[in-house]
Amino acid sequence: MGGVEKTRGGGAERATSRDVARLAGVSHTAVSFVFNGRAQGNLSTKTQEKIRKAAEQLGYRPNAVARGLRRRRTAVIGLVTDEIATSPFAGRLLRGAMDMAWSSEHLVLTVDSGQDPGAEDAAVAELLDRRVDGIIYAALSLRRARVPQGLHHTFAVLANCLPEDGSLPAVIPAERAGGRSAARVLLDAGHRRVALVGGLDDIATAERLRGFRDALRTVGLTAGKDWVVRTGGEISAGYEGALRLLDGVPAYRRPTGIVCYNDRVAAGVLHAAARLGLDVPAELSVVGYDDQEHMAAFLSPPLTTVALPHRAMGETAVRLLLDAIDSGTAPPVTTRRLECPVVTRGSVGPAPSP
Secondary structure: OOOOOOEEOOEEOOOOHHHHHHHHOOOHHHHHHHHOOOOOOOOOHHHHHHHHHHHHHHOOOOOHHHHHHHOOOOOEEEEEEOOHHHOOOOHHHHHHHHHHHHHOOOEEEEEEOOOOHHHHHHHHHHHHHOOOOEEEEEOOOOOEEOOOOOHHHOEEEEEOOEEOOOOOOEEEEOHHHHHHHHHHHHHHOOOOOEEEEOOOOOHHHHHHHHHHHHHHHOOOOOOOHHHEEOOOOOHHHHHHHHHHHHOOOOOOOOOOEEEEOOHHHHHHHHHHHHHOOOOOOOOOEEEEEEOOOOOHHHOOOOOEEEEOOHHHHHHHHHHHHHHHHHHOOOOOOOEEEEOOOEEOOOOOOOOOOO
C-alpha cells in the first residue's frame, strides 16, 4: 500500500480518518466504526485489521476532542489539590491518578491551591468551564476538608480527605489498621515494652493511636500514658520524644520497641538512640510510618515502616470517577479505606533478653 502524506507550511500534516479510509480502500464510516468502538457486528475482522494497519502506517490517531464532543465528554479529569503538587511527600498519589487515567484514555489537569479556599473555588470553576468529565479533590494529609464550591455540579471523588458535610465519596488510608500493623511488627518480634512517639492533633494520629492500643490489647497489654509521647511530626519531635523515654532510664525499665508517628519522627528516634549509644535493632527496635520516598530506605539502619497507599488512592479515586462517568450515575457516598502495608527493613529485631 502506498503512503498518504500532505504538507502544509513546510511540515507533514496530521493524517485524518479520511486518509485512512482511502489507504484501506474502505468507507469513512467504516473507519469511524473502528475508532469509536462500534466495529463489532458492523465490520468483519479482516476489514477491521486492514483499517488498523492503514492507521498505523499513516501514524493516525483519533481526534480525542472531536470524539469527546460527540459523546459529550472531553476525556479530561480535573484534579484539585491543597499542596500535593508542590510537596515531595505525596507525589505517588498524582502518579497513580495520572497513570490510571492514561490507561483509560483520559488526561489529568492538575491545579494546586496552596491551601487557599478561594483558589480552590476558582480552580473548580475553571475546570467546570473547561468541561472536564469529573473532578478529584486530594489533600496532602488526612483531614476533614471543606468541599470547594461547585464540586457538587459534576462527578466528584475525594482522596486522602473526608468531606466536612459528608456529601461526597472518599478514598482514604485505613489508618487504624495501619496503627495495628505497626505495633504488631514489634509484638510479633517478642517486644512487650512498646512505646509510641510523635503525633499531631489530626485524624491520622487519633486513628493510628487507636490501632496501636488495639494491638497491645490482643496480648494483654495497655499503653501507659508515659509511653505515648505526643511531640509532633518532625525529626526534632522524634529526637525529643526518644530522649524522654530512653535517656537515663535503666535498661530493664525503658521500652525495647518504639512505634513512630511517621518516618521523620523515626529518623529523630534513630538519632537519639545513636547519641545514647543504643544499638538498633539489637537494643531498640523502631517502626516508622509513611514509607517516605528518598528517606525511609536510606536511614541507618534502613527503616521498617508502614506505607501510606498514596499511589493506590490516586488509582482508586480515578477508577471510581471513571465508573461514575461511564454509568452517568454519581458514585455512592461511601468511604473506601485502603490497606497500609508493612515494608520490612533493618530497624526491627527480636526483643532483647530481660
